Amino acid sequence: MSQYDADAFAAFEAEGWERQAASYEAGVGRVTSRVFDRLLDAAGVSRGRAVLDVACGPGEISARAAARGAQVIGTDIAGAMIERARLAYPAIDFRHAAAEDLPFRDGVFDCAVAGFLFLHLARPDRVASELARVLASGGRAAATVWDVITDLRLRELLERQSGIATLACYPSAELEGKGVLEVDAEQRVTAFVEKGPAAGEGLVNAGIHALDPAILDHIRPPFADFGHDVWPAALAAGATITAAPVHAYVKDVGSPEALAEAERELGL
Numbered sequence: 001m002s003q004y005d006a007d008a009f010a011a012f013e014a015e016g017w018e019r020q021a022a023s024y025e026a027g028v029g030r031v032t033s034r035v036f037d038r039l040l041d042a043a044g045v046s047r048g049r050a051v052l053d054v055a056c057g058p059g060e061i062s063a064r065a066a067a068r069g070a071q072v073i074g075t076d077i078a079g080a081m082i083e084r085a086r087l088a089y090p091a092i093d094f095r096h097a098a099a100e101d102l103p104f105r106d107g108v109f110d111c112a113v114a115g116f117l118f119l120h121l122a123r124p125d126r127v128a129s130e131l132a133r134v135l136a137s138g139g140r141a142a143a144t145v146w147d148v149i150t151d152l153r154l155r156e157l158l159e160r161q162s163g164i165a166t167l168a169c170y171p172s173a174e175l176e177g178k179g180v181l182e183v184d185a186e187q188r189v190t191a192f193v194e195k196g197p198a199a200g201e202g203l204v205n206a207g208i209h210a211l212d213p214a215i216l217d218h219i220r221p222p223f224a225d226f227g228h229d230v231w232p233a234a235l236a237a238g239a240t241i242t243a244a245p246v247h248a249y250v251k252d253v254g255s256p257e258a259l260a261e262a263e264r265e266l267g268l
Contacts, residue, residue, distance in 0.1 A: 005122075006122040006123055007122070009122040010098075010100075010121075010122040010123075013077070013120050013121075013122070014077045014078060017057075017076070017077065017078035017080075017081060018078045018079065018080045018081075019080075020078075021057075021058065021078060021080035021081045021083070021084055022080070022084075024057060024058060024081075025058055025060075026216075029057070029058070029060070030216055030219060032115060032116050032144070033060055035115075035144055036060060036061050036064055036115065037064060039061065039113050039115055039142055039143075039144050040061070040064060040065055040068065040113060040142075042140075042142035043111040043112065043113045043140050043141060043142035044110075044111055044140045045065050045068055045070050045111050045113070046068055046069065046070065047068060047069030047070065048069060048070070048071070049070045049071070049110040049111050050070070050071050050108065050109045050110045050111070050136075051065045051070040051071065051072045051073070051109065051110065051111045051112070051113065052072075052073055052074075052075070052102075052104070052109045052111070052112040052113070052131075052134060053065065053072060053073070053074040053075070053112075053113050053114075053115075054075055054099045054102070054112060054113070054114045054117060054127070054131065055075070055076055055077070055099055055114055055115065055116075055117040055120075056074030056075060056076050056081070056082075056085055056094060057076060057078075057081050057085070057115070058081055058084040058085050058088060059074055059084070059085030059086075059088050059089045059092065059094060061074075061113060061115050062074035062085065062089065062092050062094070063088070063089045063092065065111075065113070066089070066091070066092055070111070072092055072093070073092075073093045073094075073095060073104075073109075074092060074093070074094045074095070075094070075095050075096070075097040075099070075102065076094070076096065076097075077096075077097070077098050077099065079096050082094050082095070082096050099114070099117065099121065099127045099130065100121070100122075100123050100126040100127045100130060101130070102130045102131075102133075102134055104134045105134075106133050106134065107133075107134065107135065107136045107137065107139075108134055108136065109134050109135055109136065109139060110135070110136055110139050110140075111135075111139060111140055111141070111142075112131045112134065112135055112139070112140075112141040112142075113141070113142050113143070114127075114131070114141070114142075114143040114144075115143070115144050116144050116145065116146070117143060118143055118145050119145055119146060146207075147207070147252060147253055147254040148206065148207040148208055148250065148251065148252055148253065149249070149250075149251045149253050149262050149266075150168075150206065150208060150248055150249055150250045150251070151248050151249045152168060152206070152208060152246055152248035152249075152250065153248075154208075154210075156246070157208065157210045157244055157246070158210050160210070160242075160244045161210040161212070161242075162240070162242045163188070163212070163239065163240030163241050163242050164211070164212045164214045164215045164218070164234060164239045164240060164241060165209050165210065165211050165212065165215050165231075165234070165239075165241045165242075166209065166210040166241075166242045166243075166244050167181060167189065167205055167206070167208075167209050167231075167241065167242070167243055167244065168205075168206040168207075168208040168209070168210075168244050168246050168248075168250070169181050169203040169204055169205050169206050169243050169244065169245055169246070170203070170204055170206055170245060170246055170247070170248070170250055171201065171202070171203060171204075171245060172201065172202065172203075172204045173200075173201045175196030175197055175199075175200055175201070175202050175204065176195075176196055176197065176199075177195055177196065178195070178196045178204045178205070179192065179193065179194055179195075179196070179204065179205035179207075179227045180192075180193040180196035180197075180202045180203065180204060180205070181193075181202070181203045181204075181205055181243050182202075182203075183203065183243045187242050187243045187244070187245075188240060188241070188242055188243075189231070189235065189241040189242065189243055190235070191235065192205070192227060192231040192232055192235065194227050194228055203243055203245060205227065206246065206250040207250075207252060208250070209226070210244075214239075215230070215234070218230050218233050218234040218237065218239065220233070249265075249266075251265070
């Protein structure tokens with residue numbers, strides 16, 4: 001990516017999060033918040049720890065860290081997000097700052113967390129270096145990311161959206177252990193098989209979805225993932241979910257082995 005492209009992408013993201021600040025918690029925040037405690041566990045956040053929450057958004061991760069007795073600072077590139085965080089949690093220190101240029105000395109934090117940040121970065125390598133820089137010796141950083149690599153054009157999926165959700169999928173003769181969609185003649189999903197059979201052909205859920213806000217009515221605790229909890233419940237309630245077969249590279253990289261395989265396939 002050229003310097004110009006990186007700067008343009010960073011500006012696009014910053015502008016987008018300024019606009020999304022008011023609606024984030026009622027929308028995607030209802031999904032991402034389900035893993036916040038596991039993120040804090042992974043970073044070793046506990047009483048007395050100095051914690052940096054990068055891309056803190058409206059502040060919920062910071063608040064959960066503070067509830068554990070940690071000393072927390074939250075940063076975000078969107079001023080509107082910082083305003084909402086300060087309003088919701090006035091006892092926590094929130095600062096307007098870019099993740100790739102953190103305004104802190106070296107080695108001042110015991111833990112750093114980044115909730116669903118890295119896929120929104122123009123220079124993720126620089127941000128990773130910044131997190132390492134501000135961590136003390138023996139400190140720990142943890143991040144959450146969506147776990148699918150694809151070259152699918154998302155606009156194509158959005159243009160085909162129908163019902164409360166449209167699921168990108170791809171035909172495969174290797175179904176074992178994969179999420180399989182059963183569909184009718186009009187590509188409406190009739191059943192979701194979380195772990196496909198050892199033999200046969202079918203449509204594999206790509207893990208990329210175009211969602212209508214109505215899907216939020218079907219997300220209930222305890223929430224593990226869409227395939228296990230949301231799609232079966234939505235279908236049982238009579239909701240319309242459609243399948244969108246695509247011809248694109250799709251790879252679930254939810255394990256180190258799968259990530260290494262994707263890197264080999266893509267020549268990374």
